[in-house]
Amino acid sequence: MELPHFLDHNVILAFVSGTTCNDLVRQLGWTCPQTVDELMDVVAKYAAGEEAVGAFFSHENDKRKAPADDNEGPSRGPKNNKKKKKAW
Secondary structure, eight states: OOOOOOOHHHHHHHHHHHOOOHHHHHHHHHHOOOSHHHHHHHHHHHHHHHHHHHHHHHHHHHHHSOOOOOSOSOOOOSOOOOOOOOOO
């Protein structure tokens, strides 16, 4: 089975028109791919970079998160600052 022949320009235009990621569209504007191969190279590099950034920041955010309240350990409740009168 043979796929129909599409001009690289039409494929690139269709890809950019259907892409919702503004940063990727901006990157494609800077690099101006002329062939589908160049387009796929730019997209693959962009995706790899986004994945690396996402992995780095998600790992860093995990370190910063406060521990979940799991009802373990002693609980003292709210402090009561009123002094109690001693009964003699």
